Amino acid sequence: MLGVEDAGRCVMVEYLVIGAGPAGLQMGRFLHRAGRDYVILEAAQQPAAFFRRFPRHRVLGTDDNSLFEGVPFSRYSKRSFPNADDLVRYLEDFARPLNIRYNTPVSDIAQFRARHVIIATGNRPHTPEIPGVELAETYATASTDPTEYAGKRVLIIGRGHSAFETADNIAATARVTHTVGRTVQRIVKDGNGFRATIDGSGELRYDKVIVCAGFRRDTSLDASHAHVLAGDSIKAIRHAARALHRTLEAEHHGVPWPHRKLRNRPDALAATIATRAHAIPQGLADVVVPQGQHALLYDEMPLRRKNGFVVTSTQVRHYRKDELLGVERRLHRKPLERFFSQQLAVPCIA
Incomplete structure (x- = not known):
């Protein structure tokens, strides 16, 4: 069990979730609905x-x-590219019924005795290992006022969303904007500006250099006994959280993994898998287990399951007790029907 020191008393809970961003809030909602004893610890004074x-x-x-x-979320914004403040309001409302302790930073999970620890600390800006990169500004600190870049030559290091949104913001005022990826070899100070050595372009001079190299998951609290909950989008996060919660419910509370029955025929399996495969998030798999005239479909399980037909967004693998029997990468009905026919050793249905 977990011991959390709070104003001189020890509060015991079964589940400790670290972080009140989308991952921690999603896991908290699952635990809350299941009636589990839990607490979410958040270093900041608010969620998100x-x-x-x-x-x-x-x-x-x-x-x-x-x-x-x-x-x-569409109740908060119907834009294709919503304002981030709309997401903050959405997550604030989502967090209200949950048991969250704000202003509670965690520096070492070893200080807690927990039955289940879930690390949902999210991402932080990534700084690439380039000599002289410490001289540059970063995406987190650079000014967002376009007028500050008027008439200047600006180098933006990065090729992702943060780099391109920064470039778009200053394009109308900056004299020159270069957005480059991993080709920057070195940055040195040159008077009030900088000189950057870029593979294929040589040494170029800039007035400002901004590092916009994206984000990496915060791994500072990782431990072998803790569960890590992360994803590169809110879609990925919500599905990963559901898979982890279902795993914990099955392993520790005797709650069966949700499943549904399919007809154990090549045409029926092919029709279902052709529809499902493209909706399966990365890192998860649907698992189809034949049982006589029926097959059981367990959706979005962790990839460690290797029995039956394991379906990802890119392929179907057939296992029997961890032994790989066959692979199909064409996730369309006819190829899948032929594959299931071969693997189940029954003729195709015309």
């Missing part, structure tokens, strides 16, 4: 601390920002 700072120009890259078991 990451999205209060990022993206810097306050425009999200997608409108798919809903979490499971809450109202849809």
